[in-house]
Amino acid sequence: MTKDPVNQYPSQDGDGLSQSGQTQPKAKRWPMHLRILIGIGLGLAFGLSSSAGGWSSWVLDWVKPVGTVFVNLLKLVAIPLVLVSLVDGVTGLKDLRKLSSMGGRTLLIFLMTTVCAVSIGLVIVNLLRPGDYLSETKRDELRARFASASAGGLDKAEVFKEEGPLAAVINMVPENIFHALSHNSSMLQVVFFALFMGVAIMTLPASQTNLVRDLFGQLNRVILLMVDMIMVIAPAGVFALISSLIADFAGDNPWEAVELLGALSVYALTVVAGLIVMMLLVYATLLRLFGNCNPLEFFGIMSPAQLLAFSTSSSNATLPVNLECAEKLGVREEVRTFVLPLGATVNMDGTSLYQAVATVFIAQAFGHDLGWADQLTIVLTATLASIGSAGVPGAGMVMLVIVLQSVGLETAGIALIVAVDRILDMMRTVVNVTGDAMTAVLVNRWMGAKSTDKISEA
Numbered sequence: 001m002t003k004d005p006v007n008q009y010p011s012q013d014g015d016g017l018s019q020s021g022q023t024q025p026k027a028k029r030w031p032m033h034l035r036i037l038i039g040i041g042l043g044l045a046f047g048l049s050s051s052a053g054g055w056s057s058w059v060l061d062w063v064k065p066v067g068t069v070f071v072n073l074l075k076l077v078a079i080p081l082v083l084v085s086l087v088d089g090v091t092g093l094k095d096l097r098k099l100s101s102m103g104g105r106t107l108l109i110f111l112m113t114t115v116c117a118v119s120i121g122l123v124i125v126n127l128l129r130p131g132d133y134l135s136e137t138k139r140d141e142l143r144a145r146f147a148s149a150s151a152g153g154l155d156k157a158e159v160f161k162e163e164g165p166l167a168a169v170i171n172m173v174p175e176n177i178f179h180a181l182s183h184n185s186s187m188l189q190v191v192f193f194a195l196f197m198g199v200a201i202m203t204l205p206a207s208q209t210n211l212v213r214d215l216f217g218q219l220n221r222v223i224l225l226m227v228d229m230i231m232v233i234a235p236a237g238v239f240a241l242i243s244s245l246i247a248d249f250a251g252d253n254p255w256e257a258v259e260l261l262g263a264l265s266v267y268a269l270t271v272v273a274g275l276i277v278m279m280l281l282v283y284a285t286l287l288r289l290f291g292n293c294n295p296l297e298f299f300g301i302m303s304p305a306q307l308l309a310f311s312t313s314s315s316n317a318t319l320p321v322n323l324e325c326a327e328k329l330g331v332r333e334e335v336r337t338f339v340l341p342l343g344a345t346v347n348m349d350g351t352s353l354y355q356a357v358a359t360v361f362i363a364q365a366f367g368h369d370l371g372w373a374d375q376l377t378i379v380l381t382a383t384l385a386s387i388g389s390a391g392v393p394g395a396g397m398v399m400l401v402i403v404l405q406s407v408g409l410e411t412a413g414i415a416l417i418v419a420v421d422r423i424l425d426m427m428r429t430v431v432n433v434t435g436d437a438m439t440a441v442l443v444n445r446w447m448g449a450k451s452t453d454k455i456s457e458a
Contacts, residue, residue: 032234043242048254051251060244081224098447116278118352118379121357126360128273188345278435290445292445350428355385366409385403
C-alpha cells in the first residue's frame with residue numbers, strides 16, 4: 001500500500017510519462033492528514049457562515065450529500081476489505097497456535113484498557129462534578145426539548161436486554177453469511193466467518209488451496225487500491241461532513257447553539273479531559289513500555305485515521321484508513337487484519353469512558369449521590385456492555401441506558417446530554433480508533449516482532 005494514495009494518479013498521460021516519452025517527476029502532494037485538517041477547518045468556517053447567514057437548509061440539501069456519499073464509499077469497502085484481508089492474513093500464518101495466542105492477547109488488552117477508561121472517567125467526573133453546574137431550570141428545559149430524541153435508545157436497550165446474557169456469543173455466529181456481508185453492523189460476524197474460512201484453508205494441503213490463496217491475495221490488492229481512490233476525495237468529504245454538522249446543530253440561529261454548549265460546557269469538558277488522559281497518558285505509556293515505540297511518532301502516523309474518525313464518528317468507516325496506518329506503523333498483515341476489525345466492533349474505550357462520565361453527571365444533576373458500590377457497578381456494567389452491545393446500531397446510547405438502569409437512575413436523564421452527544425461522539429471515536437491501533441502495535445510486538453518499523457526507539 002502506498003504512503004500517499006493520491007500519488008498513484010499522475011497528471012501525465014499513460015504510466016507517468018509525458019507526451020515526449022520522458023519520465024516526469026511527480027508533483028509533491030500535501031500529506032493526507034494535512035488535507036483532511038484543512039477540510040475540517042474550511043467546513044467549520046463554512047458551516048458557521050451558513051448558520052449566521054440563514055442558509056443552513058441549503059447546506060443540508062446540497063452539501064451534506066457529498067459527505068454522506070464519502071462515508072458510504074468507506075463503508076462500502078469496509079466489509080469486503082475485512083473479509084479478504086483477514087482470510088489472506090490468516091492463511092499466511094504457519095501455525096494455528098499463533099492465531100489463538102494472538103486472539104487471547106488481543107482480548108486481554110481490550111478488556112484491560114476498557115476497565116481503565118471507565119475508571120478514569122469516574123475519577124474525573126467525581127473531581128469536577130459537572131452536574132452541580134446545571135441549574136434545575138436548564139435541566140427541565142433540556143429534558144422537555146430532547147425527550148423524543150432519547151426515546152430510541154430506550155427501545156433498543158430493552159430489546160438488547162431481552163436477548164439474554166449469551167446474546168453476544170449467539171450474535172457473533174452468522175446464520176447467513178450473505179446477510180452479514182450486507183450489514184455493516186454485522187462486522188463481528190464477518191470476522192468470525194473469515195477466521196473460520198482462513199483456518200479451513202490452512203488445514204488443507206497447500207497444493208489444494210494455492211488458487212484460493214492467490215485469489216484472496218489479488219482481491220486484497222484490488223480493494224486496497226479502491227481505498228486509495230476513495231481517499232482522493234477525503235478533503236471534500238470531510239468538508240461536507242463538518243459543515244453540514246454545524247448547520248444541523250446550529251440551524252439558522254447560532255446563538256441558540258452557543259447557549260446549549262454553555263449550559264453543558266463543564267460536562268463536555270469533563271468528557272474531553274478524560275479522553276485526553278486516555279490518549280496521552282494510558283496509550284502513550286503502554287506504547288513506550290510494551291510496544292517499544294515513540295508515542296509522538298505513533299500519533300503522527302495515526303493522524304489521518306484519527307482525523308477521519310473525528311469527521312465520520314464511525315469506527316467502521318475509518319477501518320480502511322486505520323488498516324493503512326497500521327501498515328505504516330510496521331504492524332504485520334496477519335496482526336492488523338485480525339486486531340483492527342475486531343476492535344472496531346468490540347473495543348470502545350472512548351465510548352466506555354463517556355458512559356461513566358454521563359452516568360455520574362446525570363446522577364449529580366438529579367441530586368443523587370452514587371456510592372463506591374454503585375460506581376464499581378458502573379465499571380463492571382460499562383465494560384460488559386461495551387462488548388455485548390457492539391453489534392447493535394446506536395451502541396453508545398444502548399450502553400448508556402444499560403449503565404443507568406444498573407445503578408437505579410431514570411433513563412429519561414439521557415435527554416440532558418443529547419444536545420452535545422454528536423460532538424462528543426466524534427471525539428470518543430478518535431479514542432476508539434487509536435486504541436485499536438495501539439493494541440495492534442502491542443500484539444505485533446508480543447507476537448515476536450523485535451521492533452515496530454519506523455516508530456521503534458533508538
